[in-house]
Amino acid sequence: MGVHSLGYLRLNTPDIDAWKRFGEDFVGFMSVEGADPDSLYFRMDHYPARLVVTPAEVASCTVGFEVMNRRELDELVRAISAEGIEVSAGSEAECAERRVRGFVRFTDPGGNRVELFYAPILDHVPVHTPLVSAFVTGNMGLGHVIVTAEDVEKTFDFYNRVLGFVERNTSGPVYFMGCNPRHHSFGITPRPGAEGRVVHIMVEAATLDDVGLALDRAYDMDVPMMNTLGKHTNDQMVSFYVYSPDNYAFEFGWDGLQVTEEVPTYEITEGALWGHRFSPPPQK
Known part of the structure; x- marks a missing residue:
């Protein structure tokens, strides 16, 4: 369950x-x-x-x-x-x-x-995404989402013990959790004194070219960059981040790690092996 x-x-x-x-x-x-x-x-x-x-x-x-x-x-x-x-x-x-x-x-x-x-309920109309060769979904779902919680430990316990998520790794107080082969489908980061909110959405494309072409589109469309192209330490994803229209992070990635058998959890001390250089949000 x-x-x-x-x-x-x-x-x-x-x-x-x-x-x-x-x-x-x-x-x-x-x-x-x-x-x-x-x-x-x-x-x-x-x-x-x-x-x-x-x-x-x-x-x-x-x-x-x-x-x-x-x-x-x-x-x-x-x-x-x-x-x-x-x-x-x-x-x-x-x-x-x-x-x-x-x-x-x-x-x-x-x-x-x-x-x-x-x-x-499926309508069986083939999906048509001419800008992207394909998105990596299937039994791994949409991608991943990271949300906030004032009490991270209590919220982690709920997702782990009640909803069945597996702790894949931590980064200080941040938890990354999986429920299928995707390294993490869900994460929790602290936000004192406020109700939870989304801070990060990720979609994964099928090829590195998909990421490169999306990066070109971001520059051509003046989509504000949050993190430059880089590779994560935990899920090994090659990706970049932009600011969504509501100013939270939207990650476009490729080649994320799949965990086919459970392994011990671990702590990361750096978020990226290379790249992912940060830019502050645009002023509105």
């Missing part, structure tokens, strides 16, 4: 037009229609939209984790409820909008909004 993969992200943004340009022209997602005409729906593989962006006054994120089936969802609901966390089921209309058979929502101990779902 436990989470299978990072299935989708649902973002709220005060700048929907910037996200349309960012998602289509920089990242290279496939834009599709959805139930809400005001929202953006982006596909990256055979699944329904893995990224949904909705206009709002304040930027926020809901993390959607996939579980294997209804039975495992029910077991997780019981386990989460036993922690004193309120869990509510999605309505029939909400399931239809997400194109899933069922889902539940709750707020994790760090204040992050989370959904667990099962049975995505």
Whole structure:
């Protein structure tokens, strides 16, 4: 029992037009229609939209984790409820909008909004991403997301003990956790005195050329750079980071480490083997 993969992200943004340009022209997602005409729906593989962006006054994120089936969802609901966390089921209309058979929502101990779902409804229309040869998803899901929590240890314990995530490595107080062969699908970093929020989203492309071409697009489109091209010490990813339209990190990478059998956890003291030189956020 436990989470299978990072299935989708649902973002709220005060700048929907910037996200349309960012998602289509920089990242290279496939834009599709959805139930809400005001929202953006982006596909990256055979699944329904893995990224949904909705206009709002304040930027926020809901993390959607996939579980294997209804039975495992029910077991997780019981386990989460036993922690004193309120869990509510999605309505029939909400399931239809997400194109899933069922889902539940709750707020994790760090204040992050989370959904667990099962049975995505596939339309079998082939994905078309002309700017990217392919995204690396499959049984590893969308990619990875890093969120904040005031009490990192309590939040880690919840994801590890209740949701079944495996501790892959740490970097000081930051935890990186896996739930499938992708080195990490989820991470937690401290943020004192505030509810949880997203700080980092990663998508992985199939080739190094995909990364190079995305880097060219970032420069051509004046997408603000956060970290130059580099290689991570933990997941061995070759990647670069830009600032998303809402000013958190968006990583575009290639050749991330896959953990096919569990290994002991470890601590890293440097984030990059080379590169990843930081630039401060643009002034708005």
